[in-house]
Amino acid sequence: MFGYLVGRLxxxxxxxxxxxxxxxxxxxxxxNPIDVMIDPGASQEIRENLIRQYGFDQPLWLQYFTFVGNVxxxxxxxxxxxxxxxxxxxxxxxxxxxxxxLVSVGIATVIGVPAGMYAGYRPNGIAxxxxxxxxxxxxxxxxxxxxxxxxxxFAVNLGWLPSGGRGEVGQFLWxxxxxxxxxxxxxxxxxxxxxxxxxxxxxxxxxxxGMVEAMGTDYVRFARAQGLPDRQIVFGHIMRNISIPLVTxxxxxxxxxxxxxxxxxxxxxxxxxxxxxxDSILQLDRPVMVSYLVMVVLLFVMxxxxxxxxxxxxxxxxxxxxxx
Amino acid sequence: xxAALDVKGLTTRFETRAGHVTAVNDVSFAVxxxxxxxxxxxxxxxxxxxxxxxxGLIDAPGEVSAGAVLIDGIDLRQLSxxxxxxxxxxxxxxxxxDPMMTLNPVLxxxxxxxxxxxxxxxxxxxxxxxxxxxxxxxxxIPSPAERLKAYPHQLSxxxxxxxxxxxxxxxxxxxxxxxxxxxxxxxxxxxxxLAEVRELADTTGAAIxxxxxxxxxxxxxxxxxxxxxxxxIVERGTAEQVIGGPRHPxxxxxxxxxxxxxxxxxxxxxxxxxxxxxxxxxxxxPFRPRCPRATDLCRTEPPLDVxxxxxxxxxxxxxxx
Numbered sequence: 001m002f003g004y005l006v007g008r009l010x011x012x013x014x015x016x017x018x019x020x021x022x023x024x025x026x027x028x029x030x031x032n033p034i035d036v037m038i039d040p041g042a043s044q045e046i047r048e049n050l051i052r053q054y055g056f057d058q059p060l061w062l063q064y065f066t067f068v069g070n071v072x073x074x075x076x077x078x079x080x081x082x083x084x085x086x087x088x089x090x091x092x093x094x095x096x097x098x099x100x101x102l103v104s105v106g107i108a109t110v111i112g113v114p115a116g117m118y119a120g121y122r123p124n125g126i127a128x129x130x131x132x133x134x135x136x137x138x139x140x141x142x143x144x145x146x147x148x149x150x151x152x153x154f155a156v157n158l159g160w161l162p163s164g165g166r167g168e169v170g171q172f173l174w175x176x177x178x179x180x181x182x183x184x185x186x187x188x189x190x191x192x193x194x195x196x197x198x199x200x201x202x203x204x205x206x207x208x209x210g211m212v213e214a215m216g217t218d219y220v221r222f223a224r225a226q227g228l229p230d231r232q233i234v235f236g237h238i239m240r241n242i243s244i245p246l247v248t249x250x251x252x253x254x255x256x257x258x259x260x261x262x263x264x265x266x267x268x269x270x271x272x273x274x275x276x277x278x279d280s281i282l283q284l285d286r287p288v289m290v291s292y293l294v295m296v297v298l299l300f301v302m303x304x305x306x307x308x309x310x311x312x313x314x315x316x317x318x319x320x321x322x323x324x
Numbered sequence: 325x326x327a328a329l330d331v332k333g334l335t336t337r338f339e340t341r342a343g344h345v346t347a348v349n350d351v352s353f354a355v356x357x358x359x360x361x362x363x364x365x366x367x368x369x370x371x372x373x374x375x376x377x378x379x380g381l382i383d384a385p386g387e388v389s390a391g392a393v394l395i396d397g398i399d400l401r402q403l404s405x406x407x408x409x410x411x412x413x414x415x416x417x418x419x420x421x422d423p424m425m426t427l428n429p430v431l432x433x434x435x436x437x438x439x440x441x442x443x444x445x446x447x448x449x450x451x452x453x454x455x456x457x458x459x460x461x462x463x464x465i466p467s468p469a470e471r472l473k474a475y476p477h478q479l480s481x482x483x484x485x486x487x488x489x490x491x492x493x494x495x496x497x498x499x500x501x502x503x504x505x506x507x508x509x510x511x512x513x514x515x516x517x518l519a520e521v522r523e524l525a526d527t528t529g530a531a532i533x534x535x536x537x538x539x540x541x542x543x544x545x546x547x548x549x550x551x552x553x554x555x556x557i558v559e560r561g562t563a564e565q566v567i568g569g570p571r572h573p574x575x576x577x578x579x580x581x582x583x584x585x586x587x588x589x590x591x592x593x594x595x596x597x598x599x600x601x602x603x604x605x606x607x608x609x610p611f612r613p614r615c616p617r618a619t620d621l622c623r624t625e626p627p628l629d630v631x632x633x634x635x636x637x638x639x640x641x642x643x644x645x
Contacts, residue, residue: 218425227413
């Protein structure tokens, strides 16, 4: 177990290193931020001063090692646009994305898993066919379009919900979140539903597939031969088996939504990290892009680690071995 | 004495694209308490479907379309789904072929057994586990208390099949149906389990239906034998009668194909051809195309010929010497 953790951490270090090189080179190739930042009419002297100040006159490898050296001192650099440290910039945006993602993944799971289980339990019923048809819509209709329809319907025409923004935040334990206020919930619910539709479709199909497969297994037949009622077979026997692939997808979706809730955050003008990264790319804010992507890698590595640990809890046949 | 299990005219049909397929065709037999009945046949003869039909576990597109299944005099076919469920596991239990697959891989043996105990007898979980431990003891599992905490993959195949048998025994059912229960096991383990099953039938008085394709296993274990072919029972009698003096040409063919009964170095006799598809049965006797004794008469339905309790479904049964 300890060996496993050490192996995983070393793996993570390698991934972060490789990722940082790719990102650094890639971002360097996109364009020169000075061109975006500075007034075209500025004198050559001011230009050169700025270039020297940011170290852009150095060769790329030297810039990279300066960056790595600073990272090891806990300094991810300053945003060129906001002129504040990248860490505080990202962490000021992170709670907004976190609450959006948690609510949306929560909605997707709470509705998607039971719906999928039912669709798999009675695969030939009308309800099951309806659920499956909706799940296809869930992940084939573009997110931004549904988002705009939601705004049109609930914000513009009905006027029930605000069309965007984060709303009032309240104190919950040691951080501020909009989930602590009713106004916050009113703001979060529409983007969260929008974000959850794709995941819900995925969860439904995955759960249904697992359920259909499990219903045909010998252990289910054996359980029926013992006289167990269906309710107990589904919740006592099958649930645990189908939760194994579900946890994997849950983890992956959690990670990718946290990192790339970009479309929804843009449509609903949600001040999260997805919006931050899009703005940074448009403004060629290099330090933000690099640091953000490195943090995303770390996030994925961490989520995968947690998923593996849960895996081992769910399936006794899984043994966690060092390194592999 | 009433039979523990009395099957009368059991017929199970499947709706397929090729039309109705009768997998179990007018099957009748009875098993007395403490007796073991071997149900023998090739794959596809309908013997497993017979087992599932008895328990009422045939899923769509299949359907038990006729007949009666009496257990201790109660017709399972007349019961509501809920009452039938309450019979399963309590009055009639089943053991399956593959011990690797019949236990849930992610639950501890004890948890699975406790669930099976408590579904029919409300009791606390510790009591249920205690009951399960005793059942494991009965089937000869060493240190049963530890086995309860194990996961199925931590047990050997033979051990798992013993667990499955112990689960079938939990409620001392009147009837146990074992479907190829030792087929997947080593010969030595198979021998041990067969001996235990024989003892169980003698001590608990359970009636056992032992479904297998292996006539050699049945000849050493069973009291009575039914031979199935293409969904019908073609020969029925005591083990001595069927093994010692088979009257159906098919039974004779099966016995001739057992390698152990022949001197080494000689070519093994075989039954020509293969089992017919149930959707395309020949008219009259389904064994006719493969039968050495077939005549034009066999194009009509074969009659049931009974002599000294040995019944055979044939126009030209073999005469005993």
